[in-house]
Each structure stands twice: as C-alpha cells, then as structure tokens.
Amino acid sequence: MGKSEELFARALERIPGGVNSPVRAFGSVGLTPRFIQRADRQRIYDVDGRSYVDYVGSWGPMILGHNHPAVLEAVERAVKDGLSFGAATQQEVEMAELICSMAPSVEMVRMVNSGTEAVMSAIRAARGYTGRDQVIKFAGCYHGHSDGMLVKAGSGVMTAGIPDSAGVPAACAQDTLTATYNDLESVERLFIEHPNSIAALVVEPLAANMGVVPPKEGFLPGLRSLCDQYGAVLIFDEVITGFRLAPGGAQERYGVLADLTTFGKIIGAGMPVGAYGGRGEIMRLISPSGPVYQAGTLSGNPVAMAAGLAQLRWLKSHPEVYTHLEQLGDRLWKGLRRAAPENVVTEEGSLGCMFFSGDPVVDYTSAKRSDTARFARYFKFLLEQGIYLAPSQFEAIFLSDAHTEADIDYFIQEVSLWEEQDQNGAPLGCLNKTV
Numbered sequence: 001m002g003k004s005e006e007l008f009a010r011a012l013e014r015i016p017g018g019v020n021s022p023v024r025a026f027g028s029v030g031l032t033p034r035f036i037q038r039a040d041r042q043r044i045y046d047v048d049g050r051s052y053v054d055y056v057g058s059w060g061p062m063i064l065g066h067n068h069p070a071v072l073e074a075v076e077r078a079v080k081d082g083l084s085f086g087a088a089t090q091q092e093v094e095m096a097e098l099i100c101s102m103a104p105s106v107e108m109v110r111m112v113n114s115g116t117e118a119v120m121s122a123i124r125a126a127r128g129y130t131g132r133d134q135v136i137k138f139a140g141c142y143h144g145h146s147d148g149m150l151v152k153a154g155s156g157v158m159t160a161g162i163p164d165s166a167g168v169p170a171a172c173a174q175d176t177l178t179a180t181y182n183d184l185e186s187v188e189r190l191f192i193e194h195p196n197s198i199a200a201l202v203v204e205p206l207a208a209n210m211g212v213v214p215p216k217e218g219f220l221p222g223l224r225s226l227c228d229q230y231g232a233v234l235i236f237d238e239v240i241t242g243f244r245l246a247p248g249g250a251q252e253r254y255g256v257l258a259d260l261t262t263f264g265k266i267i268g269a270g271m272p273v274g275a276y277g278g279r280g281e282i283m284r285l286i287s288p289s290g291p292v293y294q295a296g297t298l299s300g301n302p303v304a305m306a307a308g309l310a311q312l313r314w315l316k317s318h319p320e321v322y323t324h325l326e327q328l329g330d331r332l333w334k335g336l337r338r339a340a341p342e343n344v345v346t347e348e349g350s351l352g353c354m355f356f357s358g359d360p361v362v363d364y365t366s367a368k369r370s371d372t373a374r375f376a377r378y379f380k381f382l383l384e385q386g387i388y389l390a391p392s393q394f395e396a397i398f399l400s401d402a403h404t405e406a407d408i409d410y411f412i413q414e415v416s417l418w419e420e421q422d423q424n425g426a427p428l429g430c431l432n433k434t435v
C-alpha cells in the first residue's frame with residue numbers, strides 16, 4: 001500500500017468520504033486520490049514521490065503555474081506584516097481598483113472568500129435590487145453549493161449523479177427555475193411564465209462544470225436582451241472564465257456585458273478568495289451603504305490580497321501570457337482531435353475537455369451522453385503516465401502559462417497511445433510509473 005492509500009484510509013475515518021471537497025475523491029474513476037505534497041510551475045508531486053504535469057491547477061487559479069516568483073514574493077512580504085486584521089486595508093482598495101480596471105462591466109466590487117459565497121451574495125443583491133425572488137439557472141452549470149444553486153448543478157454533483165442535493169429546503173429550490181444551456185427558447189418560456197418575478201438569471205458564460213460547453217453564437221446576447229426586456233439582473237459567473245479567457249474574462253472575449261459578475265479563486269492566485277461586482281447602482285445596495293446584508297471577517301484578507309494583486313497585475317502587464325495560453329490551447333485541442341478523432345473535443349482558449357461520445361455537446365443532456373467508463377480508463381492511463389487531469393468527465397482541462405509545448409505534445413502522444421490500446425482492448429500501461 002502506498003502512502004496515498006494509507007492516508008486515504010485514515011482520512012475515511014475522520015473526513016466524510018475522505019476528502020474536503022467531493023470532486024477530489026476519485027470515486028467516479030474508481031481510484032483513490034493521490035495526496036499531493038508540493039507543486040512547482042506546471043508540475044505537482046505526490047506523497048509517494050510521483051510527479052505529474054498538472055492540468056487542474058487548483059481548479060483554475062494557477063494560471064501562471066505554481067509558485068510564480070511574483071506571487072510568492074508578494075505573499076512572503078505580506079505574511080511578515082500579519083495574517084489577518086479584520087479591518088480595512090490599502091491592498092483591498094488596490095484590488096477593487098484593479099478588478100474594475102480589468103473586468104469591463106464592474107464598477108464596484110466586494111471581496112468574499114469563495115465562488116460559492118460570491119454567487120450567493122450576488123443573487124441576494126439582485127433580489128434586493130429588483131424586489132423579486134425567482135432566479136433562472138441552467139442545468140449543468142455550477143455556481144457553488146448554496147441552497148438555491150444545487151438544482152441540476154454541474155461539477156461534483158453531476159459527477160456523483162445527484163440531480164438535487166438532499167438537505168435543500170423545498171422553499172429554496174422552488175425559487176430556482178432551470179433552463180437549458182444554449183437554448184434561448186427555454187429561457188424565454190420561463191420569462192413568459194413568470195414575467196414579473198424573476199430577479200436574476202445566472203449563467204456561466206462558458207459552461208465549464210459539465211465539461212466545457214461553449215456558448216453558441218447569439219446565446220449570450222440573447223440572454224442580455226431577455227434580461228433587459230423583463231427587468232432581471234444578468235449575472236455572469238466568471239469563477240472559471242474570469243481573467244482567464246481574456247484579461248476581462250468571458251465578457252471581453254464574447255463582447256456581452258453582465259449587470260453583476262462573480263469571481264473566484266483566480267483572484268487569490270491559490271489563496272481562498274471570491275468577489276462579486278458590477279453596476280454601481282446595484283452594488284451600492286450592499287451593506288453598509290444599503291440594506292442588502294453581506295459580511296465576512298476574512299474578506300479581503302491581506303495575504304490573499306497580496307497574492308491576488310501580484311497575479312492580476314502580472315496578467316494585466318503581460319499580455320503575452322494570453323497569447324501563450326491560446327497557442328498552447330490550439331496545439332492541445334487540435335492534437336487531441338487528431339489523436340482521438342471519434343471523440344468530441346470542446347474548447348475555448350486555455351479551457352477544454354474531451355467527451356467520449358460522437359454527438360455534439362451543447363448542453364447538460366448531450367454532456368451526460370459521454371461514456372464515463374471510457375473517461376475513467378483514459379483518466380487512469382494518463383495518470384499512470386504522469387498526466388494529472390480532474391478526476392471527472394464533467395470538469396475542464398486547465399492550461400497555465402507554465403505549461404510547455406513539450407508538455408502538450410506528451411499529452412497528445414499519450415492520448416494517441418491510450419486510444420490505440422483502448423480500441424484494441426489491450427491492457428493499460430504500467431502502473432504507478434514515475435515521470
């Protein structure tokens with residue numbers, strides 16, 4: 001038994017499911033999790049001495065790779081000044097100014113501690129602004145684990161095949177209306193049925209929690225018009241796409257502006273951070289300037305702000321990072337299509353994924369058609385060859401500026417090898433190879 005297995009056995013005794021977040025459990029791929037000891041640039045290292053090229057990047061925030069010198073240096077400096085004050089700081093003002101300068105529709109912003117908190121708070125702001133209760137979300141989009149958002153959610157709940165979480169009061173779930181991603185008619189129907197009671201429509205502008213599902217042409221502008229027509233607040237959940245698809249996120253890339261936007265871990269460069277922001281008219285309703293209450297002792301934590309400021313400043317002043325991410329993405333997505341032509345590769349910039357189904361993937365229903373047993377075999381093979389993907393069909397491959405063309409070519413080569421073996425029903429490669 002390796003050290004990871006030993007730790008997992010111990011963890012199962014004291015932590016539900018042995019993990020602190022379900023997608024880490026490797027349950028859907030029939031394995032036990034690798035316990036990670038350290039990371040550097042594009043690689044992570046487990047407690048058994050194995051190393052992997054990391055395509056999870058802490059689920060997105062490590063866009064510059066692990067241990068970027070500018071981020072590390074900023075954190076080291078901040079730590080010496082104290083870990084938390086629960087008081088106003090200069091860094092959080094600078095962070096708010098920086099976010100507003102990068103995210104096109106954000107005039108004011110409030111820091112929180114996670115993407116879940118950001119979405120929960122943005123929805124409360126939208127309800128306070130409109131005086132309405134109902135919210136539209138899309139099947140397969142994931143907006144964290146607050147009560148109202150656990151309806152046909154993506155990510156871990158989709159991986160576990162849980163359509164609606166236990167423990168969510170019916171009263172909370174009944175204010176959540178579910179539409180079909182990439183299907184404007186399904187949205188319009190809901191607005192027609194509930195013309196005066198929808199406070200907000202929340203959407204991942206590029207869905208990245210049911211695998212990666214890009215918006216069809218016209219979908220996001222259509223959502224913008226419907227929200228304007230019916231007086232609902234358009235919330236873009238950019239926890240995954242923010243500062244990644246472009247310096248101004250999906251809104252810059254697709255040219256559609258939201259009223260409110262939620263951000264997550266990428267702002268903290270790996271530290272626990274989230275934020276929500278948008279039009280001043282709505283954000284001024286947040287306490288203490290308005291009646292919508294939302295608070296947090298650790299919000300705007302100085303060490304997290306130092307890390308995030310360093311990362312966002314780097315991204316803002318180094319546009320070549322985005323060029324590199326596009327080039328790496330282009331190379332990988334094209335290569336995967338060549339290596340496994342009968343599958344579907346969906347992608348946008350530095351985010352993508354492979355579905356094991358021949359049909360186009362445009363929404364929750366088509367995403368769920370993927371052969372997850374095949375995904376599990378692909379995942380296991382790649383893990384054994386030192387390539388670390390998210391252990392679920394319904395998560396994205398995240399590229400970072402620290403990845404190299406050689407990493408990408410290795411990935412493609414191994415997928416080619418796996419594909420050949422899997423098609424021929426041959427045994428998988430050697431177990432536990434250290435790369």
Ligand code: HOZ
Pocket residue numbers: 021022023024059142155156208209395
């Ligand atoms: N759900 C997020 C990724 N799609 C974060 C991973 C997690 O839940 O731990």
